[in-house]
Amino acid sequence: MFFAAALNAQFLPQAAPAAQPEAAQPAPSAKVKTPAKAAQPAAPVQSSNVSVSPSTSLDSGTLERTQDKLFDVESDSIDFENGSFKWKGRTFDLGSSRIVRARFERYLAMDLSDQNFDSYQKILKEITASLAPAAIDALDPDERDAIVKAAWSKLYEAAEYDIDNDGCIAISNCVYQVWRMASEYRKADIREKLAIADAKKTARETESLERKIASDNYMAQRRAMESPKSTRVVPPTIGANQVANQLKELAEAFGKKSLKTAEKTAVGAQAILQFQSQTMSFLTARKFQHATISAYFYRVLFKGSFQNFEVGKDEFAKFYPISNMLPTNDLMESLATEARNDVRESMISVNSLYDSGQRYSALMRLMETFMLGENEPSVRAFDFEKKKVLHAIYRDVMLLKDLADNRDLAAIEEALQRIGALANDFPSHEAYSKIRIARQASNLKIMQARAAAFNGNLDDAKAALEEAAIIWPLNPELDKFTDEVMKMSVGASKYVARFDELLERQNYREIMDSAAEFGIALRDSPEKIAKLKEIVGNVSQIDFLIAQAHELNLQGNSYVAWELLEKARSIDAADPILARAMASLAPSVADYVQILDKARLAEKSGRGVEALNLYLRAQDIFPTSQTCREGIERMSNSFPSFK
């Protein structure tokens, strides 16, 4: 389990520290001078409302900075859990992690080399250059209109390219809508003015009528007062209905005027809102080039008092949560330009890393860059051959996760080798260590199971076997052990007979190989179990001495190595592996061995004097020889004349 967790933590792109995107290094973007940047329209960012410090731009031009970015965990990040990409405090909604990965894989697998990026980019650059504030603000209204119309018509040329994805068509529709609305606005304006004139006329007529009625009433009252026969006040009755009718007309006139005013306002607001929505939509969809062009058109088409965005305030708050800034057209344009610069510089970093062989880092950088600018031409124009290589690395890295989950150590090792062949910067050392540790741990558990089985403790054997399977389920030793257990179930008597046969032939090695099975089969025979233990102990000791001798021989201590083999021979002179080891080492110590053999022969033949002198001679070759020292002591104590 620990192994899977370690691998998961290391190799999953979303979890690896290296998966952190470009660090927000305090690297002045002015240091990066690329041809693409030079071709940008002049001074696209003018808003004083936007605080987009150039010091936060990415500078991917040097390997050193790229390495710093690799380990800067405080920088921009991809959150696959929430399906969002956070870039300099702005959060883009990418969709679910599965869809994002699928899209990235599709991008890696897609050959876009048949797209004419250069021509497409040329058109878009012409549009942005012609609409750039520095270029267009100096023109008179007629010239400006002509420029805007020319730029508008180029939008249709750009829309013919598949790579455009109808972004330019959407902008051109917005522009056309503005023009259409402008025409309607003018008509509504005329209607409003006529309504105002009507209302004013009606008001004047009403006022005149009121004055006339007031005058008539006054005169009527006066005449009544002056008449001696009159005893009561005559109320003014003249023109009351007329006034009421006139007031009604006045109210209708003002109502009509208000309606026309509202109609005119609605016409203007509709075009503005539609345009603002489109720009905001481009930005949140990470179509930064289109967002820039849309903002350029908007600035030219609407005067300064309409530069604040009325739409998408909630969306903007989500997109830019750490800021309390109000969205403006300039801010949209600024953000889009900054993002495009980041994408372009990140792609320079990707190419640089790829060319230097650091393809794992290149893949990480490409993935982050893709999250931010998958629709940017510099990302889409990335060399397909390079994408194929990175795709292979990506597949293997993703495969590692599944393999780690399944603890398929052999397959993990193969995948690591494949990745290592393609990317020299892949951090595989720790993984290899984990694999070795897991293998050893599993094998040790199997050995423990064997030992338990050897002692007839089946419960412990089973527990150890289960632990071995948890650590490395596909351990081939498990199959071997299972086979052994299966064979044991065939019949213990068969193993007892086999043990006796091997013991008679002194084939201790074969007994050792099947010690676990014999341990179980012989558990009812204490004598044979004791013999089995003795054999296992002896063979293990011989193996240990052979291994030690091998190591010493590698270190140049051939005589000491031989001494150890001599010691092993004293345990079992007939051991075939020991014999091979001695035969292998003998040429290196031939002089010593030859004399020692003669000494032994002489000793065995009862020629003590000769044996003694030969041991002395052999000791001259290997002064610390234990064999010689013991031989000399033996011969001295039994020297003939001392009997």
Add this chain to the structure above:
Amino acid sequence: MKGKFNPVIIAVAIPVLAIAFAIGSVFYKRSATSRSDAFPTAAYVDSPASFFGNRYVLKAQVESQLAYKAGSGRLLCVRAPDGARVAIVVPVEIGRNIQAGQKYGFDVEVMSNGVLMVRGLEKF
């Protein structure tokens, strides 16, 4: 006639004879060791019994005492001038204080079982 025995002559003759005897003894001894052959160390180590009956002078340096048995003698390991080491038996009759590092000319005889038995030794 006066006595023919002259004591002066006798007094002179005795020391002269003693000196002559001493000189003769030395010369005799030297001639005896010089008669022995140099010891063939390498050949002896390979096959000691084949040198049975031979006597040699083995000039060697005492390296260590391999064994000692009261009443029997001591078994010494000596290093010959050619660098080889051999074991020799010094019988108790020789009765000398032999120590490691001392150099002797050993008068040795090869016994039937190949043992190098020291018959005499001379320090040099």
